[in-house]
Amino acid sequence: MLRRTFLKNTAVAATATAFADPTLLAAAAAKPAPKLAVGLDNYALRAMGWKAPQLIDYAASLKCDTLFISDLDALESLDDSALRLVRARAEAAGLTLYVGSWSICPTSKTFKKNWGTAEEHLRLGLRVAKTLGSPIFRAVLGNMEDRKSEGGIQARIADTVAVLKACRADALKAGLKIAIENHGGDLHSWECRQLIEAAGTDFVGCNFDSGNAAWTLEDPMDAFEALGPVTICSSLRDQQIWSTPEGAAVQWTAAGDGLIDWKAFAARWAQLCPHVPIMIETISGAQRAFPYKQPDFWKFYDRRPEKLAKFEALAARGRPLTAFKAPAGPEGKAVTQEFQKAEIAKSIAFLRREIGLGLRT
Secondary structure: OOOOHHHHHHHHHHHHHHOOOOHHHHHHHHOOOOOOOEEHHHHHHHOOOHHHHHHHHHHOOOOOOOOEEOOOOHHHOOHHHHHHHHHHHHOOOOOOOEEEEEEEOOOOOOOOOOOHHHHHHHHHHHHHHHHHHHHEEEEEEOHHHHHHHHOHHHHHHHHHHHHHHHHHHHHHHHHEEEEEOOOOOOOOHHHHHHHHHHHOOOEEEEEEHHHHHOOOOOOOOHHHHHHHHHHHEEEEHHHHHHHHHHHHEEEEOOHHHOOOOHHHHHHHHHHHHHOOOEEEEOOOEEEEOOOOOOOOHHHOOOOOOOOHHHHHHHHOOOOOOOOOOOOOOOOOHHHHHHHHHHHHHHHHHHHHHHOOOOOOO
16 A cells, blocks of 8 residues: 555544544533634724724724724825824734725716726726735625616626626736625625626635625625635624515614624624634624515515515514614714714624623633
């Protein structure tokens, strides 16, 4: 017998013996899950108008491990020298930066030309991400209105894939991946997975948004089963969902105030994408109705009964909430700012204290 064959067979036999031993099996099952990093998405603090230095200081004060700057406007300058100063400040604060921007679909109703063409926008984002030390650059297709556009969402997926493929060499050269978000009701989880695989998983993954999953009438845990294997970034929040005569209503909440079982969610996260931080993007307060019991609703969505049944099971457990509304006048801005800070601080504290997330002691 060749030596390498003998060693291989010996290793296989040893492994088989080990996993036939109930004691060793129990020890393997009891092995602690990897520690998950926790962070915040700066959109949670949108009313503050903060730029990168203030965001870094605030994230560090909450003992975050990561900071997701999901809007290029939060960076005062996109010059490499200025970006290197931001990166140095984050590193000094013990934070890893993630960075993103918005639509790269040139035919989306949300696409803006403030960063040039879709391809120019994406290439700019890759340069910024590389300089800041972000492992990814987040982008989106659009929002739910794109489902109603000419050719429907499949046409917008094709247009986005074309932009991604045009920038594939740039991403690979930079050593980065592009994270496409299931954003604002634009993509069902299976459509987001379709887009990612059509572009190429060697350079495209998912920025998973649990709140947006509810806007496509999906149970966020079920949506994560589809997208978790390709998830490379996150913008997460909790939500309450409740039944209405026309369908259901959704209101996003702080982590721990909604229907997500965060212990189960974190355990599954550790299995599917353990090296991806759980980053919170609280957008609490507003309500949105989904009249899916009306036939016309399904002209723009892909009705899958087994998926809808899981969403309806959540709605049966949910409870109506009162929407947050800031007072009119000058004090309204200050009230909104305090509300947003309270929601993100509550979320990070809950995940650290109750779920055990975070790498910092």
